[in-house]
Amino acid sequence: MTKGKPICKLYYVTIGSWQGDPNLLAVIKNGVDEIKSYNLFKDVIFEPCDANAIQKYYNKTKEIVNTTFVFKEKITLPDIKGVKEAYLGIVPFIEFKKIIIDDNDKIRNIFYDNVRYHLGENPVNNEISRTLTNKEYDFFSVLNNGVTIVAESISSSGNKFTINNYQIVNGCQTSHVLFNNKYLDGMDNTNIPLKLIGTNDENVKSKITIATNRQTEIKAEQLAALSEFQKNLEQYYKTIDGTGQLFYERLTNQYSSNNSVTKARIITIPIQIKVFSAMFLNMPHLVSGYYGKVAKNTGEKIFKSDHVYIPYYTSGLAYYRLESLFKNSSLNAKYKKARYHILMLYRMIINKEEMPNFNSNKIDNYCDTIIQTLNNPDNCLDTFNKVTEIIDKSAIDINNQKLLYQKNNTDLLINTYKSM
Secondary structure, rough: OOOOOOEEEEEEOOOOOOOHHHHHHHHHHHHHHHHHHHHOOEEEEEEEEEEHHHHHHHHHHHHHHHEEEOOOEEEEEEOOOOOOOEEEEEEEEEHHHHHEEOOOOOOOOOOOOOOOOOOOOOOOOOOOOHHHHOHHHHHHHHOOOOEEEEEEEEEEEEEEEEEEEEEEEHHHHHHHHHOOOOOOOOHHEEEEEEEEOOOOOOOHHHHHHHOOOOOOOOHHHHOOOOOOHHHHHHHHHOOOHHOOEEEEEEOOOOOOOOOOOOOEEEEEEHHHHHHHHHHHHHHHHHHHOOHHHHHHHHHHOOOOOOOOOHHHHHHHHHHHHHHHHOOOOOOOOOHHHHHHHHHHHHHHHHHHOOOOOOOOHHHHHHHHHHHHHHHHHHHHHHHHHHHHHHHHHHOOOOOHHHHHHHHHHHHHHHHHHHOO
């Protein structure tokens, strides 16, 4: 109590979904106001904690990382709304190592909120590395855009800074190149431009991430990767193992250095958008075309915050199974161009019930039925063969790619299926 009155935090925990019901909000307000009236607390905070929030808190326990380093050459930035404190300066590599390298001499997992993962050898990274290997250490701080760190909290004593639960939101490539050259003679004195920001406001964090990455092109899917839904979807994929195990690549090149991950089992954001839109939104004609058009037409229908995750995984699994059948020649390769139409028809054949809303718990059972067939090799192949029969009967020339872009041919396939 030496720093003043305590803060009272109240949590209502449920595995359901918090909808912000006005009646419940009124009950909460009355309860909070009553506690405040006792004048015992500096503040009273009530937080409804639903399934998504539980998952978010759990993920934070896996991500939390703390470190202490000396930040001598710095200036304090003026007050910014939503930011507790912010600094701009340079740190020598001998101190920067404490931020990016753990006790086992490995690079830390601190790039979760970056828009792209380490891209390996490319012209930009090679140029950064060349500056170091040529021992042009003095030039590094003026040639490099530096690193931006967002920390949940910052504490300091003189020039010694401790940062808690931090992420590098810009500078992933720089950090990896520095790590790869850490044993070069003279590296310890290399100065790295550093922007250090303290905030626990997720909206502020996302704005900082986007703004600090504007010097290089950011694709739509890389911006989407920052959303809470995308992070939760990545975690959902990780909960499924066995023959149906897939890896959701939220960040560009996320699994490029992981030899244990088969490339065929990786579902990228562009693939996810296409297969979900084809299979569950009946838009195979759109996703067969250019990706930019796809993203534009599906923007408000996909990755919504109240959607459950299973239909996204289901479409990813169906895509993986279909591609595997093409690869091992179990299905005739001539149908490849119609792969997205095939995914749509597969769902219709397996589950003839009306499809529930994507924010309904009923979608779980609907998708489970589809997943069971996809995980049964005989049923899976048999169903895909039935789909090819529908395509043949429709008389659509699938070798004419332009025809697959047209909605009337999607409708023709659906009508052909219904007539069989």
